[in-house]
Amino acid sequence: MSQGDIAAIFQGAVVTVTLSFIGILIGLPIGLGLALLRWAKVPIVANIVALYVSVLRATPLVTLLLLLFFALPNIGIPIGPTSAAILALVMNTSAFNCEVWRAALADFPKDQYEAAQSVGMRAGQRFRRIVLPQIIQVSLPGLVNEMSLLIKVTPVLAVVGVVDITRAAVRIGAQTYEPLPPFLVAIAIYAPIVFALVSLQRWIERRQSAAQVMP
Amino acid sequence: MIHDFGIVWSERGLLLTGLANTTILSVLAAIVSLALGILLTPALMSRHPLIAGMARTFVDGMRCIPFLLFAYIVYYGLPSLGLRFDNWSSGLVALMIYNTAYMAEIMRGAWAAQPREPIEAGIAFGLSEFRLFRRIILPPLLLSAGPVIGNQMIQIIKDSAFLTIIALPELTHAASSIQSRRYVPFAAFITAVFLYWGLCLVIEAAVSSIGRIADARR
Amino acid sequence: MPMFLRSHSRLFSRRLSLGLLAAVFVLPLAMKAQAASLDEIKKRGYLIVATEDDFRPFEFIKDGKPTGFDNELVEDLRKYAPFEIRQEILPWTGILAGVSTGKYDVAITAAIITKERRKSLDFTSPIADATHYYVKRKADASINAIKDLNGKTVGAQAGSALLSRLPELDDMLKKEGGKLGKIVEYTSYPEAYQDLALGRTDFVVNTIINLKTLVAEKPEVFAIGQAVSGKSYPAWAIAKGNTELQAFLNEFIAKQKASGRFAELQKKWFGEAFPDLPVSFEPEF
Numbered sequence: 001m002s003q004g005d006i007a008a009i010f011q012g013a014v015v016t017v018t019l020s021f022i023g024i025l026i027g028l029p030i031g032l033g034l035a036l037l038r039w040a041k042v043p044i045v046a047n048i049v050a051l052y053v054s055v056l057r058a059t060p061l062v063t064l065l066l067l068l069f070f071a072l073p074n075i076g077i078p079i080g081p082t083s084a085a086i087l088a089l090v091m092n093t094s095a096f097n098c099e100v101w102r103a104a105l106a107d108f109p110k111d112q113y114e115a116a117q118s119v120g121m122r123a124g125q126r127f128r129r130i131v132l133p134q135i136i137q138v139s140l141p142g143l144v145n146e147m148s149l150l151i152k153v154t155p156v157l158a159v160v161g162v163v164d165i166t167r168a169a170v171r172i173g174a175q176t177y178e179p180l181p182p183f184l185v186a187i188a189i190y191a192p193i194v195f196a197l198v199s200l201q202r203w204i205e206r207r208q209s210a211a212q213v214m215p
Numbered sequence: 216m217i218h219d220f221g222i223v224w225s226e227r228g229l230l231l232t233g234l235a236n237t238t239i240l241s242v243l244a245a246i247v248s249l250a251l252g253i254l255l256t257p258a259l260m261s262r263h264p265l266i267a268g269m270a271r272t273f274v275d276g277m278r279c280i281p282f283l284l285f286a287y288i289v290y291y292g293l294p295s296l297g298l299r300f301d302n303w304s305s306g307l308v309a310l311m312i313y314n315t316a317y318m319a320e321i322m323r324g325a326w327a328a329q330p331r332e333p334i335e336a337g338i339a340f341g342l343s344e345f346r347l348f349r350r351i352i353l354p355p356l357l358l359s360a361g362p363v364i365g366n367q368m369i370q371i372i373k374d375s376a377f378l379t380i381i382a383l384p385e386l387t388h389a390a391s392s393i394q395s396r397r398y399v400p401f402a403a404f405i406t407a408v409f410l411y412w413g414l415c416l417v418i419e420a421a422v423s424s425i426g427r428i429a430d431a432r433r
Numbered sequence: 434m435p436m437f438l439r440s441h442s443r444l445f446s447r448r449l450s451l452g453l454l455a456a457v458f459v460l461p462l463a464m465k466a467q468a469a470s471l472d473e474i475k476k477r478g479y480l481i482v483a484t485e486d487d488f489r490p491f492e493f494i495k496d497g498k499p500t501g502f503d504n505e506l507v508e509d510l511r512k513y514a515p516f517e518i519r520q521e522i523l524p525w526t527g528i529l530a531g532v533s534t535g536k537y538d539v540a541i542t543a544a545i546i547t548k549e550r551r552k553s554l555d556f557t558s559p560i561a562d563a564t565h566y567y568v569k570r571k572a573d574a575s576i577n578a579i580k581d582l583n584g585k586t587v588g589a590q591a592g593s594a595l596l597s598r599l600p601e602l603d604d605m606l607k608k609e610g611g612k613l614g615k616i617v618e619y620t621s622y623p624e625a626y627q628d629l630a631l632g633r634t635d636f637v638v639n640t641i642i643n644l645k646t647l648v649a650e651k652p653e654v655f656a657i658g659q660a661v662s663g664k665s666y667p668a669w670a671i672a673k674g675n676t677e678l679q680a681f682l683n684e685f686i687a688k689q690k691a692s693g694r695f696a697e698l699q700k701k702w703f704g705e706a707f708p709d710l711p712v713s714f715e716p717e718f
């Protein structure tokens with residue numbers, strides 16, 4: 001494996017990290033928005049959201065990505081590989097995030113909300129100061145879990161030509177016929193990132209259960 | 216557009232073969248990885264540091280790398296070490312090994328949540344270890360872990376779609392083949408999405424009925 | 434997780450959801466992309482070109498830059514055309530579908546002209562002579578002539594003319610009492626060659642040009658066999674009926690031929706020039 005090959009894998013790492021970051025960043029608030037729409041039981045829209053989330057959680061990312069990349073231009077919306085990749089990641093992760101946010105919202109004690117209402121807080125204030133901080137805390141482990149899952153599905157972006165870590169490693173192996181070294185480099189890049197996220201999740205869970213134990 | 220769906224319908228044989236492959240692959244992988252996972256769980260919780268350490272390394276390792284990378288390693292990397300599988304076997308083996316780690320972790324979590332009393336009662340009654348396991352430990356464990364295992368099964372179905380990249384003729388591969396030859400991308404992939412959704416609804420229904428059995432037992 | 438099933442038990446939401454599902458199928462009826470004509474391209478100022486990501490020696494990536502026979506011609510086209518050239522690099526399986534549905538204006542890649550493709554695509558003048566050959570592992574002494582391919586496993590690219598013309602090889606084998614073995618489809622050729630080297634397949638079918646490049650790169654691993662097809666020409670693909678764009682591109686190709694640039698590139702990338710290429714070609718298969 002040459003210097004150029006290692007550089008190619010690191011270039012792939014930049015792509016992986018950038019696209020994952022964008023996907024996570026956009027997916028988090030969208031997931032929250034979807035969860036709120038269902039929580040508030042907005043008529044018709046809540047059902048659309050339920051359908052969207054159900055289908056997206058059942059659809060493999062590779063199928064969704066191929067669908068977006070090939071079918072959208074077919075109905076008049078041109079889309080390139082990177083945009084299709086980001087869109088697929090965002091759609092996928094927002095559906096899963098929605099469920100995490102929803103679970104937190106469902107557990108939210110209604111009386112706090114009503115107390116705030118009776119004191120005269122506006123809806124926006126109510127949400128920002130009472131609901132949001134608490135549901136963020138509850139959702140955090142699930143959201144961090146979803147982040148690590150997102151990074152683990154990024155290799156699939158290769159089907160539309162996006163060269164990520166895995167694709168770069170496979171290409172090198174297909175040229176040199178020595179696939180193991182680039183694969184080991186790929187593992188060396190993925191594992192720390194995912195392990196860091198998983199450890200973060202465990203740490204958050206431990207801190208939260210400790211906080212609950214104390215009276 | 217209707218014409219496009221007509222084309223997809225004319226290729227339904229390929230799609231159904233793909234669906235069958237996805238289903239077979241996922242069911243086999245789920246059963247084997249669950250069985251192996253159950254065997255691995257005691258190792259995970261063992262007090263023997265070496266055994267627990269190795270099990271923990273395996274589980275954490277599998278959970279830290281992407282499934283597709285693991286599938287590539289099994290398909291392209293293993294031949295360098297003398298193990299050459301064809302794409303079906305590679306895909307199946309990759310799915311099984313990868314998910315064994317996840318199943319072991321799931322069962323460990325379910326085990327930790329189990330009440331101890333029935334087991335202690337069983338020991339006091341003098342049940343042999345095997346009968347203890349089969350009749351007292353395993354059933355409530357599986358029932359309580361049911362939803363999470365169902366979730367993992369859905370994950371397995373979705374991971375199987377990755378295997379289209381090593382040319383395994385599963386559902387996404389079939390849809391891809393149809394669209395690249397007949398130029399009907401929307402119809403082909405929407406149909407595939409619909410079929411995946413259907414598969415997942417079946418799993419969710421099965422999980423619900425397991426949940427009802429669990430409630431009835433209580 | 435079974436939450437959607439529960440919400441479905443209310444009749445209103447079930448009907449609504451089914452209605453939405455139906456809408457998903459009907460919506461695309463309303464809009465379907467059309468390929469841009471030459472005038473539209475001139476007006477909007479750019480041409481969208483699609484090339485494959487890994488198809489030596491026609492187009493591939495080296496040190497992060499696209500290069501190869503087709504990519505060099507794309508650079509020439511940039512200087513020749515009165516509009517901007519926007520290039521998209523993607524795997525083969527998306528290219529022809531993209532041209533047919535209007536997503537790309539032209540695929541500047543080695544798309545072999547076939548009868549099936551002519552139903553939904555038009556082609557420019559052929560850019561090379563590309564009879565199909567097979568390649569085998571050099572160390573494999575069991576394959577020396579066409580009849581030895583009987584029952585052996587073959588690899589070819591998914592969605593390629595090489596795959597769709599395998600029946601020609603099957604006919605050749607049938608004449609000697611044999612037949613084609615198992616067919617394995619790959620997303621791209623590097624993977625097919627790798628599997629051949631690993632022993633998962635016994636031979637891979639590709640054009641003589643591609644195979645010559647492969648054997649030049651890895652002479653200890655592979656050896657080229659005999660031809661497995663009749664005449665075959667690759668060209669650039671455009672949407673059917675886009676005659677002005679076709680004329681424009683053919684003029685470009687003719688100009689490159691006249692100035693000797695075409696032969697120069699062919700010698701550079703294929704090892705030989707093809708001076709007697711037809712200007713247009715109607716496929717038999």
